[in-house]
Amino acid sequence: MTDKLDVRAFALGGGVMWSVYVMLDAWIARFGWGDETVETLSSLYIGYRPTLRGSLIGALWGFMDGALGGAIVATVYNAVARDEEQS
Numbered sequence: 001m002t003d004k005l006d007v008r009a010f011a012l013g014g015g016v017m018w019s020v021y022v023m024l025d026a027w028i029a030r031f032g033w034g035d036e037t038v039e040t041l042s043s044l045y046i047g048y049r050p051t052l053r054g055s056l057i058g059a060l061w062g063f064m065d066g067a068l069g070g071a072i073v074a075t076v077y078n079a080v081a082r083d084e085e086q087s
Contacts, residue, residue, distance in 0.1 A: 004081065005074040014070025015063040022048070022062035026055035 022041065029035040029050035041058065042048040045065075048058035 004078050007071050007074040007078070010074035011067040011071035014073070015065075015067030018066025018069070019059040019063035023055045023059040026050045026058055 022045070025034045025037050025041075026048065027050075029038040035050065038048065038050050038058075042054075045058050045061035048054050048061060
């Protein structure tokens with residue numbers, strides 16, 4: 001028997017983890033490390049820059065992106081686990 005993943009919890013966890021990473025990356029880029037990552041993500045996340053305001057904007061985008069990704073992963077996992085359990 002395979003346990004199901006809680007889609008909400010997995011989405012929340014993914015959103016929090018990714019938003020913290022995105023925000024910290026912007027702060028660290030102010031010192032010259034990781035600025036390529038900020039440059040790449042700023043092409044996806046409107047307003048994301050290596051500033052305090054930009055890091056908060058990026059964290060919001062990152063939360064939405066990470067939560068959506070976490071929900072997709074948990075949903076696919078549950079679907080595959082259910083199919084394997086039935087066969």
